[in-house]
Amino acid sequence: MFQSSKELNTLHKTYQIWSYPKVHKGLHTFFEHLRLVQYFKETNMASYVAIFYLLLVFIAIIIFGLAYTYYTASKRRLVPAWPVVMVKFMLTISSNIFFYQFMDYFVSILACRTNKSGQSVHSYFSDQVCWEGIHLASGILSISTFIIFFGISSIATLILFEARPLKITLMPSKMQEH
């Protein structure tokens, strides 16, 4: 249904194509609640960016967990079960349930528009000039993060949804021990 929500709520109000305000506005409001950015765009730039950094930490934990698992497995040491389980859980939810929400939030950082005075400002916070100060750092981080996040999600999708259950016997034996 996230897909449908995308069709119903956009910055330039594609949902208005339905041409029946009494109904489409209600649907629009309902589907807007599926977007994470919806809950923070009415606050202020600081809160909005703070949530962005929280998401970054979430992605960083996944990357760290993957690197740790790879390192311990390549050294053929015993891998404790909990980091693997935690990373798998985080990957599953971020690449499926919250994929759109995360991606939408990262990309929304880059959404700018031109105001009446011809200045490029953020779409949600008109007092924030684009590509200056906090927006410059956040923008660069946002671009790198959504590229990395898309890469990780794609690999996770290919591993977790390959149209057949994973045979545990194919796992390296050191990992099976836990």
Place this chain on the structure above:
Amino acid sequence: MIFNLHKFVLTFLFTFLTDEKFQIFLLTYLFVGALVVFLKFEFQNPFYYQVIAKGWSTMASLNLWTVTMLVFAKVFGETSFKEAVFLWIFGTPFVIAVNLTSEDKKTHYFFINPNHFSGGNEVINHIQYLQKLINQNPNRVSVTLLDGYIELHKTHCSDEQCPCKNNSKSFNANRIIYNLSSKSSILRLSLLSPKVNNEDLTEKEALLFYLIYQLYTKGLILFPKYLPLRISFAFFLLDKLSSRRQALQILTEAEQKPLQLDQEFLVFRYKKLIEDQIGEIQDQIGNDMDVDNETSFMSQFRQFQALIEKSSLLHMEFWAQISEDQPDLARISDIGSKVSLSIRQVEDHWTKLIRTNPSNALLLRLYGKYFIEVLHNTTKGEQFLSK
């Protein structure tokens, strides 16, 4: 994967193409994307589990329905018809209901005559449904379907050696799988794998595995360019016959052909996992053996297996003659001498092999089982197994 890519592109388009003039382009992309996703889920049927498949299929249909109605609203909204949103609301429960109540699509493929497949996709779906019936808890429907399938196969089977046509009691589960394994020298080792040698494997299951194997080989001859069939065959060899080497060979063949990104990833990943596992097994087989010795050992081991098979068959023939009402003594004497000769040959070969590699678990296991199941010398057999 394709759905995530679609969402990724959509997020960008909707964030940056905010101008009204891009609306037509956005609608076109939405429609094409939704159609591709729908076709992917509906016809390629990538999910093994029916519930998941239905869920995704429903979502893809709903997505296409919504986009179609949006396009409809755009086309007619500017003229007279402005109630497309009601049409969407009214149609949504129907789209969901049609998807959820539709019968398993693979059932249709299951009833296709194996000699009349028109595409690799049909072979895969046919086999998947067959495997689903084998794996599920036996109930009246599945048992009847499987029995009927075997009976039907008897009429289609052109191979004289086909186990379906052989009603002899000697064709037990392991025997069928052994015959299957004997088709390829690489597959011979699979007889010793715990899964195939599992005593819980019934004759019917083994027979069905044989039929599936035949379906795959026939399918690969008919549709050599259909790569999902090749990949699916590799998984069957891995899962059901535990034949890592042949699975690896099939995956290597698949790798030579142009693959889609997800297929390439799958092939790469499983090749790596199988290679690692074969490496581990070879470490267990003998730490002291170098590569040349190992190759020669494997070849001798296969000869040893063949001798054991020959000896077992002679034993069976010998006992069959004895159990007859009027045994032919001359024939019994003839077979008896052949049995003694075969036992001596097995022993000689065993002495040679055990000298090369005294601690080989596969060798000890095979010889132990030979003592228990063929020679009925449980004490000695268990001694070898305990080693």
